[in-house]
Amino acid sequence: MNNPHLLVVAGSSRVGSLNLKLARFAASRAQALGAQVSTLDLRELALPLYDADLESGSGVPPQIDRLQQALLGCDGVLLVSPEYNGFPAPLVINAFDWLSRVRATPTRGAGLDATAGKPVALLAASPGAGGGLRGMNYLRQYLQMAFAMIVAPKQFALGRAADAFDAAGNLRDPASAQAVDGVVASLRRLAIALKAAPD
Ligand SMILES: Cc1cc2nc3c(=O)[nH]c(=O)nc-3n(C[C@H](O)[C@H](O)[C@H](O)COP(=O)(O)O)c2cc1C
Numbered sequence: 001m002n003n004p005h006l007l008v009v010a011g012s013s014r015v016g017s018l019n020l021k022l023a024r025f026a027a028s029r030a031q032a033l034g035a036q037v038s039t040l041d042l043r044e045l046a047l048p049l050y051d052a053d054l055e056s057g058s059g060v061p062p063q064i065d066r067l068q069q070a071l072l073g074c075d076g077v078l079l080v081s082p083e084y085n086g087f088p089a090p091l092v093i094n095a096f097d098w099l100s101r102v103r104a105t106p107t108r109g110a111g112l113d114a115t116a117g118k119p120v121a122l123l124a125a126s127p128g129a130g131g132g133l134r135g136m137n138y139l140r141q142y143l144q145m146a147f148a149m150i151v152a153p154k155q156f157a158l159g160r161a162a163d164a165f166d167a168a169g170n171l172r173d174p175a176s177a178q179a180v181d182g183v184v185a186s187l188r189r190l191a192i193a194l195k196a197a198p199d
Pocket of ligand 1: 020
């Protein structure tokens, strides 16, 4: 299983998003390593802000199924999220909070079953110098503690990202490209190893 299936998710889908650019760059590098790559646009899910009254009235929004199925169908996740005031993007947290509310039924597993034991690696981009590093560390804790995901030790925050990409969407700085490659390669290795591991 040298070609694991990696799911690439960006925490911002805005036009010109730096994180989306970084996600696309990382996806191309993962494909170059032989990984199968799929993407999921969290904004397309159009999830309402989590609200317990909404949940008790109409349940978990059915479109959360797309996130659940995408997670179930992949061997590892690459999450590329901006930080806002040092915290991970609400687009990511809201989607995962809703996922955590999916209860198991006779025909469908719980939301948390789709994340437990699944490897995930983190990237971030920001026009600022820190690149989103502070948010990544909260995201690491959130995904590990609440979702039982196996977060790759290697991560990379791309600072000054507004000037980092060329017109083709490649990173100009070879050291940054190498750092992305390192994160992608470690996720790929983790995905291969965990898939081969006995239950
Ligand atoms: C409310 C708000 C808070 C922000 N806080 C941070 C921050 O803590 N650290 C940082 O590096 N950038 C911060 N930014 C700037 C974002 O990194 C920047 O808008 C970035 O381009 C968002 O990601 P995107 O380009 O993928 O949409 C903040 C932006 C907003 C709107």
